[in-house]
Amino acid sequence: MREKRADSERGWLLAMVLAAGMTTMAVEMAASRLLQPHFGDSLLVWANLIGLILIYLAVGARLGGRWADRHPDEATLYRITTWAGFLIGLVPFIARPILRLADFGLRDFTASILIGSFLGVVLLFASPMILLGCVPPFALRLTVREVGSSGVTAGRIYALSTGGSILGTFLPSLFLIPWIGTRRTFLLLSIFMLGLSVLALWHTSRRPPLRSLGLLVLILLLAFLWPRGAIRAAPELVYEEESAYNYIQVLREGDERQLKLNEGEGIQSVYRGDQLRTEGAWDYFLAAPFFNPPPFAAEEVRSLCLIGLAGGTVARQYTAAFGPIPIDGVELDPAVINVGWEWFAMTEPNLRAVAQDGRYFLAHTNQCYDIVAVDAYRAPYIPFHLTTREFFALVRDHLTERGAMAINVGRTDVDYRLVAALATTMQQVFPSVYLINVPQTFNSLLIATVQPTKMANLRANLQAVEAPFLRGALERAAANLHPLPSEGGLILADDRAPIEQMTHSLLLRYWLKGD
Secondary structure (H helix, E strand, C coil), rough: CCCHHHHHHHHHHHHHHHHHHHHHHHHHHHHHHHHHHHHCCCCHHHHHHHHHHHHHHHHHHHHHHHHHHHHCCHHHHHHHHHHHHHHHHHHHHHHHHHHHHHHHHHHCCCHHHHHHHHHHHHCCCCCHHHHHHHHHHHHHHHHHCCHHHHHHCCCCCCHHHHHHHHHHHHHHHHHHHHHHCCCHHHHHHHHHHHHHHHHHHHHHHHCCCCCHHHHHHHHHHCCCCCCCCCCCCCCEEEEEEEEECCCEEEEEEEEEEEEEECCCCCEEEEECCCCCCCCCHHHHHHHHHHCCCCCCCCCHHCCEEEEECCCCCCHHHHHHHHHHCCCEEEEEEEHHHHHHHHHHHCCCCEEEECCCCCCCCCCCCCCCCCEEEEEECCCCCCHHHCCCCHHHHHHHHHHEEEEEEEEEEECCCCCCCCHHHHHHHHCCCCCCEEEECCCCCCCEEEECCCCCCHHHHHHHCCCCCCCCCHHHHHHHHHCCCCCCCCCCCCCCCCCCCCHHHHHHHHHHHHHHHCC
């Protein structure tokens, strides 16, 4: 009988180790999505989040070992996990006002508010993560009976904890967050840990753990009674979604619809009914083929590969300017493609939307294009593998003899380091590279041609263009042509492309200047 009871208690203990490992990693994944709509999803955000959580877990491991030596009983451990579960459930509610402050700092480019609110949110995870960090050493203390078998026992405990962490890595990312959202993921993890802790306490003490039950009831009430509301409320918000890759917003300003991703300070696509002109960077992609030697007619543009399809603004303009040419629109996030269909009239029959990474797509197609347009750079989320010499060589290999490439790059009024680095890298592959600054924005277009060309070709070719929309776009592009930055930039390669360091430095200098 005693052996059966001991086996049962050991079973509850091991189940708690597995659950704590799963919850620890699941909270970390959910924390990144909680921060993403307000701080983005850059490497810097991940590094700070992971680093601080590891500190919390290290503190928890130290504390858990001492705690276990002083109170070596299962009930104490299950009370620890009860409070960990309860605090996890409070995170999204306490974080909301702090995240609103972060939005204020981002809108006004106030670095101190932005950094302070980020640290404030991350500090919310200190208590629950420290408590979860207590579980493995505490469980090890309770299960080791003989020194001779301590290695086997320790291996079992940490293997279970790691197994739980593996489950916690995939469960929220692939299922919970896309299906029920970030806040409900936190609540579900909280309810799970609280429920398991209550059952374990009940089994240990043979009587209802009323305090723990009360905490579980409180979280359940919060889950069902607290109004859901928007993740990032805005008067013009008409749609939002958390996909496996992005936080997606659609906003309406008058007759215009805007697509925003993640922290939402950049606009990825616009739609204005029958109006094609946007006054944004999208219009200037039309100029790319007209740097070829004159005479170059619009009819010579017969295909387009668009990496960074978003809501299809560029695809729509190319169809209007050049007719129903075949367009391969590559977009990493299938949810963004769905939003393009539903909200941005992305219904051109000549457009083939492909949910795939842009570089992978090019590497696995034999198709050649007259134009390759890259609109996948959103500082600081510039995929480094789309900026390197090797990538530009891959693009060149998929361009026709008179092909051209155009990329949309971010900058500030005085900081062109990112533009310089990309231009210098493109010059390693293409004989001619040009710079167009988009007025009243922080965007520049870099355009490269397969053949050696001249800047004057654009003005010469636009003289023969009669279609008003296309001619207007070419005139604005010609008026905003600028020399490349006088100082060459770093040549970016697959082996070394410090894009995020460059973009973070660019943004930080701009924010500090705003302070």
